[in-house]
Amino acid sequence: MKMSLGAKTVGYPTPVFVVGTYDQAGQPNAMTAAWGGICCSQPPCVAVSLRKATATYGNILARRAFTISIPSKKHVKQADYLGLVSGRGVDKFAATKLTPVKSELVDAPYVEEFVLVLECKLAHTIELGLHTQFIGEIMDVKAEETVFGRGGLVDLKKMDPLISTPDTQSYYGLGGLVGQAYAMGKAL
Amino acid sequence: MKMSLGAKTVGYPTPVFVVGTYDQAGQPNAMTAAWGGICCSQPPCVAVSLRKATATYGNILARRAFTISIPSKKHVKQADYLGLVSGRGVDKFAATKLTPVKSELVDAPYVEEFVLVLECKLAHTIELGLHTQFIGEIMDVKAEETVFGRGGLVDLKKMDPLISTPDTQSYYGLGGLVGQAYAMGKAL
Numbered sequence: 001m002k003m004s005l006g007a008k009t010v011g012y013p014t015p016v017f018v019v020g021t022y023d024q025a026g027q028p029n030a031m032t033a034a035w036g037g038i039c040c041s042q043p044p045c046v047a048v049s050l051r052k053a054t055a056t057y058g059n060i061l062a063r064r065a066f067t068i069s070i071p072s073k074k075h076v077k078q079a080d081y082l083g084l085v086s087g088r089g090v091d092k093f094a095a096t097k098l099t100p101v102k103s104e105l106v107d108a109p110y111v112e113e114f115v116l117v118l119e120c121k122l123a124h125t126i127e128l129g130l131h132t133q134f135i136g137e138i139m140d141v142k143a144e145e146t147v148f149g150r151g152g153l154v155d156l157k158k159m160d161p162l163i164s165t166p167d168t169q170s171y172y173g174l175g176g177l178v179g180q181a182y183a184m185g186k187a188l
Numbered sequence: 189m190k191m192s193l194g195a196k197t198v199g200y201p202t203p204v205f206v207v208g209t210y211d212q213a214g215q216p217n218a219m220t221a222a223w224g225g226i227c228c229s230q231p232p233c234v235a236v237s238l239r240k241a242t243a244t245y246g247n248i249l250a251r252r253a254f255t256i257s258i259p260s261k262k263h264v265k266q267a268d269y270l271g272l273v274s275g276r277g278v279d280k281f282a283a284t285k286l287t288p289v290k291s292e293l294v295d296a297p298y299v300e301e302f303v304l305v306l307e308c309k310l311a312h313t314i315e316l317g318l319h320t321q322f323i324g325e326i327m328d329v330k331a332e333e334t335v336f337g338r339g340g341l342v343d344l345k346k347m348d349p350l351i352s353t354p355d356t357q358s359y360y361g362l363g364g365l366v367g368q369a370y371a372m373g374k375a376l
Contacts, residue, residue, distance in 0.1 A: 001330060001333050002300075002331060002332055002333070003330065003332075003336070004328055004329070004330055005328070005329040005330065005331055005334050005340070005341075005342070006227050006329065007231075007232050007239070007325075007326050007327055007328055007329070007330065008232055009226045009228075009229050009232045009233075009234075009325065009326065010226075010282075010304065010306070010329050010331075010342060011203065011205075011224075011226045011234050011256065011258070011306060011333060012200040012203065012223070012258060012304065012342070012344060012347060012349045013349055013351050013356055013362070014204055014226065015199065015200065015201055015225070016248070017199075017309075025324045026330050027226055033226070034226070035225060035226045035227050035229070036199075036225055037197075037199060037202070037223060037224055037225030037235070037236045037317060038197045038199045038202065038222070039223050039224075039317055039319065039321050040197075040236075040237055040316035040317050040318060040319040040321070041222070041223070041317075041318045042196050042197055042282075042319075043195075043199050043316075043317050043320035044197045044317075045197075045221070045316055045317070046197075046199050047227060047235060049226075049227045049228055050341065061337055068199065070199070070200060070344065072307055073245050073366055076366050076367060077372045077373055077375060077376060078313070078373070078376065080367075080369055080370065080371070080372040080373030081373030081376040082312065082373070082374070083369070083370070084373045084374065085369055085373075088191070091320050108317070113189075114334055116198065116200065116235040116362075118198070118199060123316075124316070126312065126314060126323075128227060128228035128231075128323065129229075129230050129265055129310075130226040130228060130229045130230035130234075131227065131229055131230075133227050133235070133323075135314075135316065135321075135333050137195075138195050138196065138197065139195055140192055140193070140194065141192070141193040141194065141195070141196050141198050142190040142191065142192055142193065143190060143191060143193055143198075143208050143276055144189070144190055144202055145189050145190070145191050148191070148362050149215050149356070150356075151356075152193075152243060152297070153193075153355050153356050154193070154200070154353075154355070154356070155356070156351070156356070156358070158198060159200060159370070162366065163201050163344070163351065163362065163363075164256075164369055165340070165342075165344050165369075167204070167341050167342070167371040168337070168342070168343070168368070169336075169366070169368055169370050169371070170344070170364075170365060170366075170368060170369055171366040171367055171368075171369055172344055172345075172362055172363060172364065172365055172366055172371070173363030173364055173366050174201070174351065174360055174361075174363045175247055175296060175351075175360070175361030175362045175363040176360065176361055177358060177359070177361075178264050178350065178358075178359040178360055179264060179268075179356060179358070180357055180361050181268055181271070181352055181353075181357040181358055181359055182268065182271070182272055182323045183268070183357070184264055184265045184268040184359070185265055185266070185267070185268030185269030185270070185271070185272045185273075186205055186264060186269075186272065187303065187334075188265060188269040188283055188284055
């Protein structure tokens, strides 16, 4: 039997997206966001939603660009810190001993130590309420050579991403392969 | 060292969202989508992107409503089928032996057998290119009583959601608890 949870933001699995931006003075910043995901195949686009109160919000509007760096499990403490502390007056890269790398494609930095990086130009800004959704056109995806698998694609087990649950405030790891998509359903 | 994958739609973890709609004749349909996620906390909203070619696209525009039913691992074959086959001329609920339940809150059906359900009124329609992003205001979330954990919240391990990788066409399961969010980073 189903029970009501009320009108809440529960939609699992939730990602751990670390949004990289420069402020107006060129200071790199990174913040962890949970509300986002791929939203278009052509042009390839990714969405991430931020509150106006964040430093990253203003940075994206000023620079019209952002990156999304996705950590593997071994960087969970750094990713969590980047969601706890505001970048106003704090050098979060220095505090976490992470390295900002200037993208050659967009006006934003990414996190060198995180295994998967999306470099995005701001394409749409959508006011939704408490959050503003930024849609970025993905100009390139870069992955650490250690996470590549068959066919030059990212092997999710090697990437070892985090899955977050904002309402229960937890991080989970990835489990085993269940099966092949666009294949398992053919039996039906 | 990082290597380029090109401008691609890679942003893990990717969800398995089954979008429930009625067509103009009242026939229930369900299709599996990978591009989506929570996008605003207040009002609570979820985004899902669909190609115009899908039956679900027209259904959402006609009925101004949709549900998202999220399966656990045990329903992976049904979820995969719902992404393989178009609902035009096919009763996908009958083919999968799944049960459509009419939402009491919005003009759309959800999947009784799937453990987590979001009932949404269409709030925004955003043309992005190949995909159109539908943003729904979440009117209620319903969960199977078996997946509730502490504090009346969904226990992700009990829910046992799927994680998909559209580019490598695979489904993965959930791994173990890594730690507490908004806590692990305090040590830094």
